[in-house]
Amino acid sequence: MNTRRAVVTGIGVVAPGGVGTKAFWELLTSGRSATRAISQFDASGYRSRIAAECDFDPDGSGLSGEETGRMDRAAQFAVVAAREALADSGAGDVGVPPHRIGVSLGSAVGATVTLEQQYTRVSDAGSRWVVDAADPYPHLYRALVPSGLAAEVAWTSGAQGPVRVVSTGCTSGLDAVALGAQFIEDGSADIVVAGATEAPISPITVACFDAIKATSANNDDPGHASRPFDRDRDGFVLGEGAAALILEEAGAARRRGARVYCEVAGYAQRSNAFHMTGLRPDGVEMAEAIRVALDRARLAPESVDYVNAHGSGTRQNDRHETAAFKSSLGEHAHRVPVSSIKSMVGHSLGAIGALELAACALAIDTDTVPPTANLHTPDPELGLDYVPLTAREHRTDTVLSVGSGFGGFQTAVVLTAPRGEPGHG
Amino acid sequence: MGDTTTARGPVVVTGLSAIAPGGSGAEEFWRLVLDGGCGLGPVTHFGTDGFPVHVAGEVHADGTLPGIDPRLAVQTDRWTQFALLAGEEALADARVGPEGTAPYGLGVITASSSGGNAFGQREIQALWSKGPRHVGPYQSIAWFYAATTGQLSIRHGMRGPCHVAVAEQAGGLDAIAQARRAVVTGDAEVVLTGGTEAPLSPYALACQTTSGRLSAGTDPERAYTPFDAGAAGHVPGEGGALLVVESRDAARRRGVDRPYGEIAGHAATFDPAPGAGPAGHDSLRRAVELALADARVDASDIDMVFADAAATPELDRAEAACLAEVFGAGGVPVTAPKARYGRLYAGGAPLDVVTALLALRDQVIPPTGPHVRADPALGIDLVTRPRETPLHTALVIARGYGGFNSALVVRGLT
Numbered sequence: 138m139n140t141r142r143a144v145v146t147g148i149g150v151v152a153p154g155g156v157g158t159k160a161f162w163e164l165l166t167s168g169r170s171a172t173r174a175i176s177q178f179d180a181s182g183y184r185s186r187i188a189a190e191c192d193f194d195p196d197g198s199g200l201s202g203e204e205t206g207r208m209d210r211a212a213q214f215a216v217v218a219a220r221e222a223l224a225d226s227g228a229g230d231v232g233v234p235p236h237r238i239g240v241s242l243g244s245a246v247g248a249t250v251t252l253e254q255q256y257t258r259v260s261d262a263g264s265r266w267v268v269d270a271a272d273p274y275p276h277l278y279r280a281l282v283p284s285g286l287a288a289e290v291a292w293t294s295g296a297q298g299p300v301r302v303v304s305t306g307c308t309s310g311l312d313a314v315a316l317g318a319q320f321i322e323d324g325s326a327d328i329v330v331a332g333a334t335e336a337p338i339s340p341i342t343v344a345c346f347d348a349i350k351a352t353s354a355n356n357d358d359p360g361h362a363s364r365p366f367d368r369d370r371d372g373f374v375l376g377e378g379a380a381a382l383i384l385e386e387a388g389a390a391r392r393r394g395a396r397v398y399c400e401v402a403g404y405a406q407r408s409n410a411f412h413m414t415g416l417r418p419d420g421v422e423m424a425e426a427i428r429v430a431l432d433r434a435r436l437a438p439e440s441v442d443y444v445n446a447h448g449s450g451t452r453q454n455d456r457h458e459t460a461a462f463k464s465s466l467g468e469h470a471h472r473v474p475v476s477s478i479k480s481m482v483g484h485s486l487g488a489i490g491a492l493e494l495a496a497c498a499l500a501i502d503t504d505t506v507p508p509t510a511n512l513h514t515p516d517p518e519l520g521l522d523y524v525p526l527t528a529r530e531h532r533t534d535t536v537l538s539v540g541s542g543f544g545g546f547q548t549a550v551v552l553t554a555p556r557g558e559p560g561h562g
Numbered sequence: 563m564g565d566t567t568t569a570r571g572p573v574v575v576t577g578l579s580a581i582a583p584g585g586s587g588a589e590e591f592w593r594l595v596l597d598g599g600c601g602l603g604p605v606t607h608f609g610t611d612g613f614p615v616h617v618a619g620e621v622h623a624d625g626t627l628p629g630i631d632p633r634l635a636v637q638t639d640r641w642t643q644f645a646l647l648a649g650e651e652a653l654a655d656a657r658v659g660p661e662g663t664a665p666y667g668l669g670v671i672t673a674s675s676s677g678g679n680a681f682g683q684r685e686i687q688a689l690w691s692k693g694p695r696h697v698g699p700y701q702s703i704a705w706f707y708a709a710t711t712g713q714l715s716i717r718h719g720m721r722g723p724c725h726v727a728v729a730e731q732a733g734g735l736d737a738i739a740q741a742r743r744a745v746v747t748g749d750a751e752v753v754l755t756g757g758t759e760a761p762l763s764p765y766a767l768a769c770q771t772t773s774g775r776l777s778a779g780t781d782p783e784r785a786y787t788p789f790d791a792g793a794a795g796h797v798p799g800e801g802g803a804l805l806v807v808e809s810r811d812a813a814r815r816r817g818v819d820r821p822y823g824e825i826a827g828h829a830a831t832f833d834p835a836p837g838a839g840p841a842g843h844d845s846l847r848r849a850v851e852l853a854l855a856d857a858r859v860d861a862s863d864i865d866m867v868f869a870d871a872a873a874t875p876e877l878d879r880a881e882a883a884c885l886a887e888v889f890g891a892g893g894v895p896v897t898a899p900k901a902r903y904g905r906l907y908a909g910g911a912p913l914d915v916v917t918a919l920l921a922l923r924d925q926v927i928p929p930t931g932p933h934v935r936a937d938p939a940l941g942i943d944l945v946t947r948p949r950e951t952p953l954h955t956a957l958v959i960a961r962g963y964g965g966f967n968s969a970l971v972v973r974g975l976t
Contacts, residue, residue: 183694236831236848246706247677256686256765263690266683270613270768278963281676281769282907283707284730288964292835297845300832300966301736302728304674304707312725319743325829341686344694345701405749407666408715408724413637413703422721425666429749543703544712546724 143318143329144390144555145398147226147383148495149218151334153189153376153482156198157221161482161492162499165507166528170481172374173359177338185352187359188338189376189483193217207276209248210336212289214379214488219290219330226383228328231393235297239326240290241317242302243309243333245487245542247283250339255280290330290381298326307449307542308406309333310380310490311550315404317384327386333491334379343375349414353450363484364511365448365477366455366523373449376483380491382498387556398498399536403434403551414543416453420461423539423547427465430549436535438466441473441551443506443531445493445538446523448477449484452516458539459519461547474531476524480510490540490548497536497552506531570809573742574821574975577656577806578916579648581758583619583799583903587651591913592920594902595928596948601903602782602797607762615776617785618762619799619904625680625762634713637700639678640800641760642710644909648804649714649754656806658752662816669722669750670714671741672804673733673757673908675962678705679766714754714804722750730962731870732830733757734802734911735970739828741807751812756912758802770798773963775874783933786901788871789878789944791937796873799900802909803916810975822919826955826971827857833965843880843887846967850888850957853969859955861889864971866927866945868914868958871898871905881959882940891941894957895927895949902931911960915972918956922974926950 150157154164154171164171172189180186191214195205198217205213223229255277259268279285284302291300299320303313310333317331346352353372355362363374390397407426411417431438444466447458462470478496485492500506505528512525534554541547580591584601594601604610605618607625621627621644630643638646653659658668682705688696703709708726715724723744727737734757741755761770770776777795779785786797813821829852831845854861867889870881885896899917900910921928927949936944955973962968 235834236845240832245708252682252769253686256683257690259765259768260687260690263687266687267608267611267764268768270764270771273768273772275772277769278771278773281766282728282730282963284675284728284733284962284966285964287729288832288966291832291965292838295835295838297832297834297848299830300729301733301830304726304728305711305724306706306708309708316740323743340694341682341689341697341701344689344697345685345705347694348697348699349702351702406723406725408670408712408721410715410719410721412716413709413712422666425721542708543706544708544724545715546708546712 141322141324142387143321143384143401144387145382145498146228146385146390146395147222148498149221149381150495151191151193151214151218152378152492153191156193165478165481165496166505168508168510168527170360170363170510172363172483178340183343184347185343185354186356187362187374189374190338191377208289209251209280211244211248211334212286214336215242215286215290215334216293218332218379218381219293222381222383223294228383228385233328235295237298237327238294238296239298239320239329240287240294240296240300241313241329241331242287242290243313243487243491244283244286244302244304244335245306245309246337248280249337249342251280253339253341286334294330305546306544307486308490308540308546308548309487311540311548312406314382314491314494315550318401321384321386327389329384330381331384332381333488335485335488336377337486338375338377361511363450363480365450365480365509366516366519367512368514368516370450372451373484376485378485378488378492380495397555399501399552399554402553403430405429406548409545411545416457418456418460420457423458423461423541424465426547426549430551434551439469440535441537442533443500443536444473444475445497445536446475446477447539447541448479455516455519459521470521474506474524475521476507476509478507493538497538500533501536501552501554504530504533506533571811572824573745573807574810574813574824575805575807575919576813576818576821577652578822579651580803580913580916581621581644581648581801582913583621583801588916595899595917598929598931600782602785608764614771614778616780617782617797619797621801637704638713639681639704641678641758642713644758644801645710645714645804652804652806658806663751666722667751668720669724669744669753670711670720671725671737671753671755672711673727673737674707674710675730675733675759675908676761676766677707678709679760680763681705683763683765729966731907731910732960732962732966732968733908735960735968736830738825738915738970742825745807745809752806752808754804754806756804757908759907759909760800761798761907762800786873787934788873788898788901789936789940789942790934793873793875793878796905799904799906801906803912821975823922823972823974826973827853828970829853829856830968843884847884847887849967849969853971857971863955864894864957865953866956867894867896868918869896869898870959870961871900882942886941892943895945896942897927897945898930899928901934911958914958918958918972922953925953
């Protein structure tokens with residue numbers, strides 16, 4: 138019988154609004170939104186000109202010039218988040234051999250910024266199909282294959298166990314943490330650096346979401362553009378960032394006296410097999426993922442204290458996941474607080490699931506539920522408690538976090554307070 | 563991973579496919595491999611003047627691909643189209659349809675290494691040459707690494723676990739192992755798994771030239787010679803394979819009495835950071851040993867090894883030394899049919915698994931090809947002509963750029 142369980146002993150974050158876990162949690166509990174006019178390139182020709190950007194200084198974050206020179210922005214985020222998480226947990230200093238350390242890193246679009254910038258260089262700004270291969274940027278292959286992101290995290294973590302990138306679009310972050318928990322449960326690793334990274338704020342990414350009108354065009358009021366569950370929402374706001382969680386086998390973490398934020402108690406992933414971008418309003422596949430995740434955690438729907446929603450800020454998502462909560466949690470859906478941190482840090486595609494799980498771990502740790510910012514006029518069609526505007530003190534032992542992504546992916550993850558510590562904090 | 567022979571019996575493969583340079587369809591591909599026919603040739607998808615590489619493994623010349631529904635063709639990259647063709651073949655081979663399984667019983671787990679290359683290049687070119695409003699509506703669903711799994715899920719009504727594994731060439735084995743886990747744990751009844759790759763767009767090929775691992779050879783017959791004293795890099799190719807995996811009991815219930823074989827063991831490891839010690843093969847050897855242990859077999863039980871076959875002197879030496887340590891010098895037949903059709907990245911290792919299963923079926927080790935002479939200093943028994951011999955268990959090795967190692971054991975069912 139499998140009794141190995143994965144617990145979270147360290148957190149590292151690079152997010153809009155501030156680098157580091159402390160700045161991230163201060164932003165989320167303040168209810169402020171870090172969305173703003175895009176500054177990373179001239180977006181004046183675009184439909185959506187807003188994003189949640191990280192004020193990220195590679196030098197100030199401890200990266201060497203050599204590292205910055207070879208790493209895409211997404212890799213830089215991931216490495217900085219991993220280093221913070223490792224330092225937070227202390228797991229790197231307890232003598233676990235390298236081959237028992239793994240990495241599971243999510244990313245939806247990999248090294249997009251580098252690939253696009255370098256493409257313009259070798260194609261005379263897009264004028265040539267057959268590019269000039271004579272003198273490419275020497276690290277271009279690392280950018281072509283997103284596995285290079287996990288390699289960087291493995292190098293900085295000293296990992297020589299299983300190392301993987303998980304790329305299931307916008308559920309990558311949740312799925313990567315779930316895979317990391319599997320490495321622990323299966324006995325493939327004793328420590329896993331699990332998380333996700335994304336740095337997608339580039340012309341091609343902004344243009345591709347423009348083309349399907351998925352992003353908000355509320356360019357006149359960037360700070361209030363991300364409005365999940367609000368009647369006046371008009372699309373998601375692109376974000377960027379990374380989060381890393383240190384997962385350890387529960388018994389080993391307890392024996393070394395590690396600080397435990399929470400346990401990864403259950404997870405499940407289902408697909409709607411319906412449409413690459415469309416969602417049916419009934420949300421049955423997400424509801425199934427929630428049911429299976431709770432079942433694996435051996436928890437009843439009523440035990441969920443907080444739901445961290447996908448909450449991307451599109452009408453179809455709001456209806457889809459609200460229906461999923463109602464059908465999977467029953468009457469309890471009307472009692473449990475539900476919120477979306479995308480209202481504050483935007484939608485960082487593959488990274489956001491890991492940022493959300495970091496927020497959930499902190500919610501359990503502090504018994505505080507982050508709010509849904511900008512929620513002034515709740516959509517009357519929805520009818521749940523979306524924790525508008527201000528954070529809430531709330532006993533939080535069990536958290537459900539869900540994600541939904543292009544391709545039909547629906548993921549649910551359940552985190553619980555450390556065992557034996559009811560009423561912790 | 564833990565106990566893999568559950569109450570449902572072992573995880574078996576009931577459907578195969580192949581999309582490969584020189585021959586597509588599992589049986590046609592298998593004949594080509596046994597014949598040692600060469601699927602490599604001059605690049606025809608575009609002109610390679612100015613490129614330090616001229617030979618590749620192309621599935622169809624000029625970048626064409628027959629057999630794709632035009633409505634899907636406009637919204638998918640070539641890499642996804644390969645998978646759509648492979649998925650049709652594998653599911654038909656396994657006689658799996660949406661009927662007869664639980665509503666969430668069918669899953670899709672693929673590997674990808676570089677996504678929708680040609681599609682993405684075309685759209686970025688439109689953006690930079692004409693402006694952002696010329697980017698089409700399908701860029702958001704065609705380029706990203708999850709597109710193939712998503713399209714397969716939709717195409718075949720697969721609503722169970724759907725995942726994407728990325729570890730360059732090693733990811734193909736990791737995806738199959740993840741599918742096996744989904745079946746073992748009961749998360750899925752049947753999983754379509756494997757990987758494909760379409761790395762032959764101009765920009766993607768330019769990116770690959772910076773890996774330092776591509777062959778500059780101009781003679782297709784001699785361009786890719788792993789373990790040869792003249793090894794000078796690999797030839798990139800396109801294609802891959804998808805397989806259908808399920809529990810043996812579920813297969814029996816569906817009337818499949820003779821699966822191709824069992825996915826018996828797997829492990830993945832990672833090399834030390836560059837400069838953090840001698841570049842060796844300890845992590846690769848650990849992957850092999852852990853995969854054997856997972857399959858509950860000894861080195862002496864392995865009848866043939868499908869090598870990663872990177873074809874650079876350093877990487878070939880490391881793989882050969884690993885094999886010598888685990889199996890003894892010359893202690894196991896080693897083959898690398900990819901030397902005749904190219905390195906397919908995320909598609910390569912699943913195609914090796916297909917080849918291994920067909921070798922078990924027909925009791926013949928397919929050749930690396932007549933063009934390779936193993937460097938005697940490497941001490942490996944490299945199979946260069948078809949070798950008929952009793953075969954029961956095979957090891958497949960795949961390494962991914964950056965330090966990824968993956969090993970998978972397949973065995974015939976008695």
